[in-house]
Amino acid sequence: MVSNACFGLLPAVPYCAADDAACNGIAVSAKNLSAAASAESPIAFSEATFEIPCGCRTALIGANGSGKSTLLRVLAGLTPAASGDVTVLGSQPKLGRSRIAYLAQKPKFNTDVPLRLRRLVQTGTYAHHGWFEECEHGDVAVDRALERLGLLELANRSVHSLSGGQLQRGLLARATVQGAEVLLLDEPFAALDQSSREIVEAFLFNPENNFTVVMATHDPADSQRFDRILELKNGRLATMHACAGHAHRHA
């Protein structure tokens, strides 16, 4: 009680400067972009030029090692681009952007840290607060996100006892709580069983959710549902079809 009162006095210092660049309807735009997985590895793709409008669901396809993960990490700001220009929501990718969520193919969690699912989802509110601020008041949003992804009864379970699919849904719930406008998903369906997959698909393709999705995938069946498909092949990127389904899905 005393310590809570004391910390109420501390100012909440944001992690980064506010990120409110206007994006003029284009969520992601890249020009002559090239990148490598790390400083030591060879260039994964080069001269990639593409645009993704806001609200567009985009599939990113290509063989293993074609650079799908690298492209997603560049957009998230986790890996620097080797050359070229790229903007996400109107500014260059960098760390500390609350409007972007990235889900790695295999999350690298520390399994030694005891953590409940509710707490994991609650960490999504941190991006909008900052140092020295408690985030307990995000509880309503956390419950709503858990419910949307069918996780409410698992809320008090340990994160480490969840299946891969439940965990993936938990991470999507965290992105919802974060209020991310752009979701960068690296093969989210790889670990999912049928029921988890249905919940995630219903969530991602729900027209009420107006976020932009860029999703790496291997499954050709997935590509039917997306508005736009980007293919990485032999170090080049091609746009397979533009937002064809986009307009009529929202009609």
Add this chain to the structure above:
Amino acid sequence: MPTAMLNLIFAPLSEDFFLRALVAILLCGVSAACLGTYIVVRRMAFISTALTHSILPGIVAAALLGFSLYAGALVAALLTAAGVAWISGRKGNSEDSAIGVMLSVMFALGIALMSVGHAWRDFTGLLFGSIVSVGMADLGLIALTSFIVLLVLRALHKELELASFDEEYAQLIGAKPSVLRMVLLVLIALAAVASVRLVGALLTTALFVIPSATGIRLGKSLAQAMSWSALFAAVGGISGLYLSYYISGVPSGAAIVLCCATPYFLVRILK
């Protein structure tokens, strides 16, 4: 019979040095256990060992030159942390071996300084801990350090928890995990310097690791694990002091470590 038991418990409390040591071990134990929860889950036990051992040359050099022992210890611990970061920052050097190098270099330096100063006898308390040596000034410093450690842990709890569990997400939202790691290293150095009088440079790691390794098996969240760790540290510390008081010749450091380790093995067997 109960009166005899009560006497055993209350008799040492009339001695000033024992009371000081009791307050000191409660402060050190609780703050080290809370900090230790992060050390255990982040697998930083080895670097905390390096920091606690490197205190030795710092103290000996400060004593020989006539500076404050605590300042010398703190500088040596921070130098070790910086040295590990510097060596492991170069290509082909793992942090693990960097820690091994810094630990042995600093400890060897301490031993060399002790023999040069012909001061072996003065420093055995620093190696193994000595409850009689805790003075009022030491107590004040221990209280201040423990307060700082607990305050920082409380203020940065949500960031430290997130960065320990999911470093990449912390990085993504801008909650600088590398800065948080540095903060933890400085806190470890501070807490180690505070504990050295009680448990000695050789055994200070035990205060960080043993109660927390016990608590982490019982807590369902990091905060719960910390509470359990603090409880085990307090109980282990107090019983260790009594043990060292009644069995003459057993240094307080060894007694405290043995008493902290008992619940660890019990929990290990039962759970």
